[in-house]
Amino acid sequence: MNKTWNNKAWFMVLPVLALVAFSAVIPLMTVVNYSVQDTFGNNVFFWAGTEWFQEILDSDRFWAAMGRNLAFSAIILCIEVSLGIFIALNMPRKGWGVPVCLVLMALPLLIPFNVVGTIWQVFGRIDIGLLGRTLAELGIAYNYVNNPVHAWVTIILMDVWHWTSLVVLLCYAGLVSIPDAYYQAAKIDGASRWAVFRYIQLPKMHRVLLIAILLRFMDSFMIYTEPFVLTGGGPGNTTTFMSIDLVKLAIGEFNLGEAAAMSIVYFLIILLMSWVFYTVMTNYGTEKR
Amino acid sequence: MAAGKSSTAARADGITMQRTEAAADAAGKAEAALGQTMRRRGTQSRFWWLVPTLYILFLMLPIYWLINMSFKTNTEILSTFSLWPQNPTLRNYGVIFTDPSWYSGYINSIIYVVMNTVISVSVALPAAYAFSRYRFLGDKHLFFWLLTNRMAPPAVFALPFFQLYSAFGLIDTHIAVALAHCLFNVPLAVWILEGFMSGVPKEIDETAYIDGYSFPRFFVKIFMPLIASGVGVAAFFCFMFSWVELLLARTLTTTAAKPIAATMTRTVSASGLDWGVLAAAGVLTIIPGALVIWFVRNYIAKGFALGRV
Numbered sequence: 001m002n003k004t005w006n007n008k009a010w011f012m013v014l015p016v017l018a019l020v021a022f023s024a025v026i027p028l029m030t031v032v033n034y035s036v037q038d039t040f041g042n043n044v045f046f047w048a049g050t051e052w053f054q055e056i057l058d059s060d061r062f063w064a065a066m067g068r069n070l071a072f073s074a075i076i077l078c079i080e081v082s083l084g085i086f087i088a089l090n091m092p093r094k095g096w097g098v099p100v101c102l103v104l105m106a107l108p109l110l111i112p113f114n115v116v117g118t119i120w121q122v123f124g125r126i127d128i129g130l131l132g133r134t135l136a137e138l139g140i141a142y143n144y145v146n147n148p149v150h151a152w153v154t155i156i157l158m159d160v161w162h163w164t165s166l167v168v169l170l171c172y173a174g175l176v177s178i179p180d181a182y183y184q185a186a187k188i189d190g191a192s193r194w195a196v197f198r199y200i201q202l203p204k205m206h207r208v209l210l211i212a213i214l215l216r217f218m219d220s221f222m223i224y225t226e227p228f229v230l231t232g233g234g235p236g237n238t239t240t241f242m243s244i245d246l247v248k249l250a251i252g253e254f255n256l257g258e259a260a261a262m263s264i265v266y267f268l269i270i271l272l273m274s275w276v277f278y279t280v281m282t283n284y285g286t287e288k289r
Numbered sequence: 290m291a292a293g294k295s296s297t298a299a300r301a302d303g304i305t306m307q308r309t310e311a312a313a314d315a316a317g318k319a320e321a322a323l324g325q326t327m328r329r330r331g332t333q334s335r336f337w338w339l340v341p342t343l344y345i346l347f348l349m350l351p352i353y354w355l356i357n358m359s360f361k362t363n364t365e366i367l368s369t370f371s372l373w374p375q376n377p378t379l380r381n382y383g384v385i386f387t388d389p390s391w392y393s394g395y396i397n398s399i400i401y402v403v404m405n406t407v408i409s410v411s412v413a414l415p416a417a418y419a420f421s422r423y424r425f426l427g428d429k430h431l432f433f434w435l436l437t438n439r440m441a442p443p444a445v446f447a448l449p450f451f452q453l454y455s456a457f458g459l460i461d462t463h464i465a466v467a468l469a470h471c472l473f474n475v476p477l478a479v480w481i482l483e484g485f486m487s488g489v490p491k492e493i494d495e496t497a498y499i500d501g502y503s504f505p506r507f508f509v510k511i512f513m514p515l516i517a518s519g520v521g522v523a524a525f526f527c528f529m530f531s532w533v534e535l536l537l538a539r540t541l542t543t544t545a546a547k548p549i550a551a552t553m554t555r556t557v558s559a560s561g562l563d564w565g566v567l568a569a570a571g572v573l574t575i576i577p578g579a580l581v582i583w584f585v586r587n588y589i590a591k592g593f594a595l596g597r598v
Contacts, residue, residue, distance in 0.1 A: 009423035012415035013431065016475055019412055023472045024438045027449035090340035097338075099586045103579075104345050107352070110578025112533045112550040115571045122358060122568065123351040128366055130354045161348065168344075222442035225535050243444040247536075250448045263445040270440045 034260035052261035062262060064237070065245045066269070072241065073220045076159045080216060081209070083160070084167025089201070091172050102172075105165040117229025120158040124230075144231065148238035151231050155239060158226055163216060170212045174205035214277055221270055242266055352575065358568035366564045381569035391570065394549035397463065398532065399577065401546065404467035406527040409474040410482075410520060417482035418508070422491065432483075435476040446472065447540045454541055461543045469537045474527040481526060485519025486512075525585045532578060549574055 035052055056062050092098055108116070124144050126132035135142040144154040178200060186196050224243035227233065233240035233248075240248075246266065250259035358366055359381050360374040369375065385391040419425070420432060450469055451460070459465040489512070497507040513520070539551040553570050 003422060003424045005425070006423040007425045009419035009425040009428075012419035015412040016416040016435070016479060017431075019408070019468075019471050020435065020438055020475055023450075023468055024441065024446075027446050027453055028441075030449040030452060031445065087340055087344050090337045092338070092341070097341075101341050101345065103582050103586050104348065105341075106582045107575070107579060108348055110529050110532060110575070110582060112535060112574050114535045114550045114553060115574050118553070118567065118571055119351045119355050122564070123354050128358075128370070128564070130350065130372075133370055161351065164344075165348070218440045222444065224442075224444055243442055246442075246444045247447065250444075256448075259448070263442075267441060267445055270442065271437055274437075274440050 031260045031263050034256045035264055038257055052257040053265070055258060056261045056265060061237075061245065062265075065240055065242045068238075068240070069221055069242050072156070072159075072223070073217055075156055076163070076220050077213065077216055079156070079160050080164045080167050081213060084164050084212065085171050085205070085209075087164070087168045088171035088175055088205075089197070091168070091175075093176065102169070105168055107165075108162050109165055111162075113225035114229045116158065116162050117226045120154060120161075120226075121230050124154050146235045148235055151235060151239050155227050155230060158230065159220065159223070162226070163219070166215065167212045170208040171205050174208040175201060178204050210278070214274060217277060218270060218274060221273070355568050355571050358564060359572045361565060363563065363565050378565075381565040382573075384566050385569055385573065391549075391552060394547055394552035395573065397542070397546045398538075398548040398550070401463040401466040401470070401538070401548070402528055402531045404463060405470045405474060405531040406524050408467060409471055409478045409527045410524050412471075413475055413478035413482055413523065414508075414520075417479050417486055418512075420479065420483045421486035422494070432479075435479055439473050439476040439480075441472065443473075443534065443536045447536060450537060451540050460541060461545045461547075463546045465541045466538050466546060466548070467531075469541055470531040470534060472537075474530055477526055477530065478523045481523045482516070482519055485516045485522075489515050521585050525581065528581055529578070 036047065036049060038046055038051070091101055111119070123129045124132045124142075126136050126143060132142060132144075142150055144150045182200050183196070186200060191199070222243055223241055224247070227239050227241060228244055231239045233244045242262075246259060246262055249255050249262060357373060360377045360379070362376070362378050362380065365371070365375060420428065446469075454460050454465045454469075459468075493511065493515070494507070497511055502511070535548070535550045538548045542548065542551065549570065553567065553574075
């Protein structure tokens with residue numbers, strides 16, 4: 001659509017701008033302020049320069065947490081995107097099954113994060129949980145509380161359980177928008193199942209997939225509540241993701257400078273990665289056309 | 290004048306009708322039916338229903354376990370292992386509905402979630418219109434900057450929010466949480482609505498102006514009905530992300546506006562894990578979400594597709 005150039009449109013954006021400025025810019029400035037200052041209490045601050053940033057970038061704790069975050073995001077993106085596409089392809093298109101599937105699949109999305117944590121905490125426990133008990137009966141020494149591998153598997157399973165539906169819903173929306181004529185043409189050309197997927201369905205899902213991947217990356221990279229409730233970051237530090245570490249640093253240890261510096265680095269990483277995803281995916285789309 | 294206005298509405302209808310008619314003509318009814326059967330055979334095997342069924346089963350199992358637990362007594366939960374309650378009890382739900390510290394949590398949550406949804410969608414509507422219809426100085430940068438707020442980890446904002454809202458004396462009020470959640474909901478609402486609005490042809494706006502509609506009247510009378518499903522989807526997402534968020538909601542509240550999710554984490558640690566009540570509280574947090582999904586179920590599939598979200 002060709003848009004008209006009109007700077008008065010700014011007035012329509014103003015309410016959003018004011019609101020976001022209040023809830024994002026002011027708090028962010030506070031963070032920037034803390035990150036370059038040091039204090040001995042009594043609200044007396046002095047300039048500390050890049051000291052906090054150096055400290056953060058030199059600390060193993062920060063890099064370890066970031067590594068865990070990256071590994072987690074990579075794993076769940078692989079599982080959720082491929083599983084989501086697969087399920088969306090097999091969804092019913094017509095009849096009573098559609099609303100039933102949609103409502104049941106959307107259900108996990110609307111459960112508060114800490115309740116998701118609680119559900120899986122209860123579900124996985126070896127004494128009272130269905131999953132834990134079943135695995136124990138099968139002779140598998142499963143215990144997410146003190147085995148790091150099991151803790152990771154449980155968290156990944158929980159995230160897949162929680163968020164795959166988002167990918168499914170978005171892909172499904174992309175699929176139902178494909179006109180029947182496309183499939184008829186493919187049929188006449190004798191296209192294989194794979195070719196139909198590769199050249200009709202995948203390009204049509206391209207836009208929604210971009211959104212799904214962006215949303216899932218951002219949210220998995222800032223995951224806090226679910227692992228906090230499920231494992232509390234343990235055993236040891238094996239499931240301490242960056243958010244958990246940050247809250248520990250800021251509110252637990254009240255180490256404002258370091259926490260602020262970490263916040264900024266953390267935020268910049270998400271921003272950079274999202275920007276890369278966004279550009280790569282949009283360029284990929286335009287090349288095809 | 291009156292005739293002119295009705296002609297705009299008729300034209301708006303006409304354009305959408307023309308499109309559907311064109312689509313119907315192109316395919317032809319018989320051919321469409323043929324295509325349907327072809328697609329069934331071509332792209333879906335006979336056991337296609339197995340995949341969604343297994344997936345839904347996987348989704349429902351943990352929820353079923355929670356519901357199952359909520360009807361058991363604590364002794365039954367801890368001593369015996371059974372797939373369904375042996376002596377079902379409503380005691381856990383009774384505790385929640387009689388204790389104000391429990392049920393007020395639900396009321397608080399619903400108040401701030403509704404406030405947030407209303408604020409987010411109403412400020413996002415004009416902004417999304419501006420982004421979908423006009424080019425203006427710095428529009429693309431502004432759009433990306435708005436999206437960056439969706440990427441901001443709540444953990445980064447917990448402490449500064451606390452200080453900011455303390456300064457304004459807003460701590461422990463519903464509006465504080467509602468405003469804080471605007472941080473990620475407003476950008477999302479703008480993003481979704483912009484997609485829907487771009488799908489509405491610009492000729493409709495122009496016809497309305499020629500027919501003498503003022504902008505607000507056009508927006509409410511003609512434009513809003515056309516993007517109703519978009520508003521539905523945006524409201525759904527705002528509701529969802531505000532309802533499930535805990536970190537900010539917990540940081541900004543102490544007692545008067547404490548959300549149910551925070552009540553759960555605190556009461557649990559205080560009373561030494563009352564599993565039954567915890568499960569019942571969890572089940573009750575699922576219900577509002579389930580209701581909202583049920584009401585927007587038709588918009589979810591149709592809405593996403595229309596808006597090319």
